[in-house]
Amino acid sequence: MEKSLKIAIKELNFFYRDFKALTDISLDVYAHEVTAFIGPSGCGKSTLLRCLNRMNDLISYRRIEGKILLDDQNIYDPNVDVVSLRRRIGMVFQKPNPFPKSIFENVAYGMRVNGFKDKAYMAQQVETTLKSAALWDEVKDRIHESALGLSGGQQQRLCIARAMAVEPDVLLMDEPCSALDPIATQKIEELIHQLKETYTIIIVTHNMQQAARVSDITAFFYLGELVETDKTNTIFTRPKLRQTEDYITGRFG
Amino acid sequence: MFKNSNHVQGRRKLLQFIMFGFFRVSAAINGIALLAIFYFLVSRGWRAITWTFLTQPPIDSMTKGGILPCIVGTVCLSLGAIILAIPIGVASAIYLNEYTFQGRVLRMIRLGINNLAGVPSIVFGLFGLAFFVVYLKMGVSILAGAFTLAVLTLPVIIGATEEGLRSVPDTYREASLGLGATKWQTIYRVVLPAALPGILTGGILGLSRAAGETAPIMFTAAAFFTPSLPSSIFDEVMALPYHIYVLATAGTEIEATRHLQYGTALVLIFLVLGLNLMAIIYRARLQKRR
Ligand SMILES: Nc1ncnc2c1ncn2[C@@H]1O[C@H](COP(=O)(O)OP(=O)(O)OP(=O)(O)O)[C@@H](O)[C@H]1O
Ligand SMILES: [Mg+2]
Numbered sequence: 312m313e314k315s316l317k318i319a320i321k322e323l324n325f326f327y328r329d330f331k332a333l334t335d336i337s338l339d340v341y342a343h344e345v346t347a348f349i350g351p352s353g354c355g356k357s358t359l360l361r362c363l364n365r366m367n368d369l370i371s372y373r374r375i376e377g378k379i380l381l382d383d384q385n386i387y388d389p390n391v392d393v394v395s396l397r398r399r400i401g402m403v404f405q406k407p408n409p410f411p412k413s414i415f416e417n418v419a420y421g422m423r424v425n426g427f428k429d430k431a432y433m434a435q436q437v438e439t440t441l442k443s444a445a446l447w448d449e450v451k452d453r454i455h456e457s458a459l460g461l462s463g464g465q466q467q468r469l470c471i472a473r474a475m476a477v478e479p480d481v482l483l484m485d486e487p488c489s490a491l492d493p494i495a496t497q498k499i500e501e502l503i504h505q506l507k508e509t510y511t512i513i514i515v516t517h518n519m520q521q522a523a524r525v526s527d528i529t530a531f532f533y534l535g536e537l538v539e540t541d542k543t544n545t546i547f548t549r550p551k552l553r554q555t556e557d558y559i560t561g562r563f564g
Numbered sequence: 565m566f567k568n569s570n571h572v573q574g575r576r577k578l579l580q581f582i583m584f585g586f587f588r589v590s591a592a593i594n595g596i597a598l599l600a601i602f603y604f605l606v607s608r609g610w611r612a613i614t615w616t617f618l619t620q621p622p623i624d625s626m627t628k629g630g631i632l633p634c635i636v637g638t639v640c641l642s643l644g645a646i647i648l649a650i651p652i653g654v655a656s657a658i659y660l661n662e663y664t665f666q667g668r669v670l671r672m673i674r675l676g677i678n679n680l681a682g683v684p685s686i687v688f689g690l691f692g693l694a695f696f697v698v699y700l701k702m703g704v705s706i707l708a709g710a711f712t713l714a715v716l717t718l719p720v721i722i723g724a725t726e727e728g729l730r731s732v733p734d735t736y737r738e739a740s741l742g743l744g745a746t747k748w749q750t751i752y753r754v755v756l757p758a759a760l761p762g763i764l765t766g767g768i769l770g771l772s773r774a775a776g777e778t779a780p781i782m783f784t785a786a787a788f789f790t791p792s793l794p795s796s797i798f799d800e801v802m803a804l805p806y807h808i809y810v811l812a813t814a815g816t817e818i819e820a821t822r823h824l825q826y827g828t829a830l831v832l833i834f835l836v837l838g839l840n841l842m843a844i845i846y847r848a849r850l851q852k853r854r
Contacts, residue, residue, distance in 0.1 A: 364742060366738060366741070366742065369737075369738070369741075371665035371666075394744055394745070394746050395744065397741060397742055397743070397744045398743070398744030401742065401743070402738075402739075402742040404735060404738065404739065406735065408733070408735035408736065408738075408739045409739075410736060410739065410740075410754055411757075411758060420740070420743060420745075420753070421743040421744065421745075423753070424740075424743065424744065424745040424746070424749045424753065425744060470739070473739075473743065474742070474743065477743055477744055
């Protein structure tokens with residue numbers, strides 16, 4: 312299958328007030344691949360991720376230069392509708408953050424805000440997405456109970472299901488497993504494997520094994536710069552730069 | 565090196581003991597003051613509380629009979645005030661907390677609201693008289709009184725609502741926006757429901773405040789004496805706090821009606837407690853539904 316370009320980040324600079332958090336980032340993300348962002352804490356991985364669905368718009372003192380093309384359209388064009396952009400780019404956060412509503416309502420939320428009313432369709436869609444998030448069997452008997460009663464791992468899969476229910480093209484995941492135990496983590500990783508058939512996935516992780524297991528492409532960041540990016544296999548076996556090697560082998564200062 | 569440790573420990577323990585004692589006494593003073601007021605009112609007013617007292621209008625130049633018109637008046641005024649103040653207060657709080665980036669303008673508005681909270685209530689009364697009664701031609705009426713009380717309770721409601729909104733974690737907002745919800749959908753579907761207990765608390769506080777105020781309604785809504793119940797929002801009404809004030813300062817038999825004054829105060833307190841209790845039960849049910 313021919314690789315198709317999904318997102319192209321072009322010469323991106325990002326500032327919080329005077330602090331330059333991202334410097335001259337250029338990166339291509341291909342459809343139906345998993346791209347992993349790795350790098351030490353504070354290097355700007357989350358900042359970059361939140362540029363991709365314009366979540367950074369919520370910060371008044373941020374400034375941004377450069378372009379991000381999603382299917383060849385600059386998402387920072389003044390005439391882009393941020394709301395429909397975010398429908399196309401789903402996000403899963405570091406800490407599971409289900410709404411204080413029922414499991415059903417959590418998954419249905421995206422449909423409701425997008426104006427769906429058909430009850431039967433909604434119920435069907437909730438079931439399908441919960442199944443693809445490998446959560447249906449665990450929750451089917453308590454679908455109308457509060458989502459806050461689920462375990463952390465279940466909550467995180469619920470959040471993934473919630474994001475999938477609006478049928479986005481791209482899924483952004485910011486350390487989705489950092490609050491989870493190994494078993495829950497494994498379930499999410501299996502899920503990511505299945506999901507890349509349908510979605511383009513970008514995942515931030517501090518766990519090198521995880522990056523190696525789930526991703527096709529790995530991008531290594533340091534101090535706001537993109538140091539090296541390549542096929543995950545190459546990065547983990549024959550990195551070009553010393554800095555990258557030091558980081559993935561844990562010899563990093 | 566550890567030679568002094570016993571000595572130091574002893575001093576720390578003593579200090580801890582003194583501080584704890586101080587905090588305990590402070591807390592106790594609060595409780596005792598409340599109990600003392602309550603005891604004072606009950607012991608002097610309980611004789612006045614009869615079925616007639618609660619269900620009849622005053623008679624014989626307000627030296628006998630009941631206080632029904634005052635109860636009805638106070639309920640109308642305070643509920644009216646809350647119905648007017650909650651939408652405006654909640655909308656202001658949403659604007660301040662959700663729609664604006666922190667900045668100078670916002671600080672000015674906050675300053676204004678805080679100052680509003682510090683204005684003496686008689687000033688609200690005069691403002692209500694000049695603005696609602698005279699300028700807007702509402703006359704001395706429930707409507708004018710409710711508006712005046714609404715202005716008075718706004719800072720309370722705005723403050724409590726803002727507190728409630730701030731307690732909603734940003735992760736909810738981000739999750740909602742990330743799913744392609746608009747800002748208003750996010751506020752309406754996620755933030756407001758999560759902030760509702762805080763808003764209700766504001767409503768409760770505002771209601772208590774409105775029910776107990778005398779000065780703001782003195783020129784805007786309260787009648788010295790009217791035996792009939794109000795038939796519309798344009799009528800003037802008797803009200804519990806004003807009735808107490810009238811009996812205690814301008815009645816024909818000030819000394820002989822003392823028990824009526826205390827009885828009225830007792831009714832006012834129970835009315836406020838009852839209204840609060842309803843709101844608290846409702847809030848608890850809301851929180852359990854999560
Ligand atoms: N809202 C903000 N305001 C100001 N500076 C910020 C803000 N958010 C992040 N930063 C700064 O920008 C830099 C990059 O932060 P970012 O959160 O993107 O790092 P990260 O790579 O995701 O780190 P971590 O691995 O710890 O999550 C850091 O130096 C951080 O202090
Ligand atoms: Mg981060």
